[in-house]
Amino acid sequence: QKEVEQNSGPLSVPEGAIASLNCTYSDRVSQSFFWYRQYSGKSPELIMSIYSNGDKEDGRFTAQLNKASQYVSLLIRDSQPSDSATYLCAVNIKNTGFQKLVFGTGTRLLVSP
Amino acid sequence: EAGVVQSPRYKIIEKKQPVAFWCNPISGHNTLYWYRQNLGQGPELLIRYENEEAVDDSQLPKDRFSAERLKGVDSTLKIQPAELGDSAVYLCASSLGLAGALDTQYFGPGTRLTVL
Numbered sequence: 001q002k003e004v005e006q007n008s009g010p011l012s013v014p015e016g017a018i019a020s021l022n023c024t025y026s027d028r029v030s031q032s033f034f035w036y037r038q039y040s041g042k043s044p045e046l047i048m049s050i051y052s053n054g055d056k057e058d059g060r061f062t063a064q065l066n067k068a069s070q071y072v073s074l075l076i077r078d079s080q081p082s083d084s085a086t087y088l089c090a091v092n093i094k095n096t097g098f099q100k101l102v103f104g105t106g107t108r109l110l111v112s113p
Numbered sequence: 114e115a116g117v118v119q120s121p122r123y124k125i126i127e128k129k130q131p132v133a134f135w136c137n138p139i140s141g142h143n144t145l146y147w148y149r150q151n152l153g154q155g156p157e158l159l160i161r162y163e164n165e166e167a168v169d170d171s172q173l174p175k176d177r178f179s180a181e182r183l184k185g186v187d188s189t190l191k192i193q194p195a196e197l198g199d200s201a202v203y204l205c206a207s208s209l210g211l212a213g214a215l216d217t218q219y220f221g222p223g224t225r226l227t228v229l
Binding site for chain 1: 146153154155156157158161168169171202204216217218219220221222223
């Protein structure tokens with residue numbers, strides 16, 4: 001089992017719709033979770049961080065965390081073509097004594113006008 | 114506030130040649146990371162520095178890769194000799210170095226390495 005798993009997509013949604021991106025992780029004791037956006041040819045850019053169960057909202061973005069199910073998601077409301085990018089889920093995992101950020105392979109989102 | 118700076122942005126070399134990448138973290142960030150990102154994959158940690166100390170280099174291929182962070186600010190990652198499989202984007206990130214789970218990493222623009 002991969003430490004952080006995401007569906008590679010592409011996830012296609014029409015402009016104005018809600019995009020739902022999902023991520024599961026294997027380390028039951030992980031405490032911090034991040035969503036990064038990566039445009040083609042660019043570096044990852046932090047969108048959201050979440051540490052507690054429940055929802056965290058920031059503008060059109062909502063991160064949802066369920067530690068019991070080891071599941072974290074990102075909702076993008078009123079999706080825009082400019083949201084088209086790869087979304088990377090990252091989880092802080094303790095491995096061989098060190099905490100490190102482990103990334104999923106990313107989900108490619110395509111928002112059509 | 115300036116972000117993480119990396120150079121060069123692009124590098125093309127022939128196999129068996131050496132190559133070096135440079136990173137300047139965000140001012141005040143004590144922790145510095147080097148990642149490698151292959152096409153279609155997420156970044157994978159190579160090495161993490163707390164100030165000038167390498168605290169996690171378990172993923173660094175030590176036969177050909179080396180890194181240093183003299184004076185706990187700038188860092189250099191070197192590959193010698195480069196192999197075809199080293200073609201990737203090399204990302205530098207930095208964070209404040211907060212204890213526990215609250216530390217957030219910010220990435221530089223990356224160096225795209227092509228080994229021919």
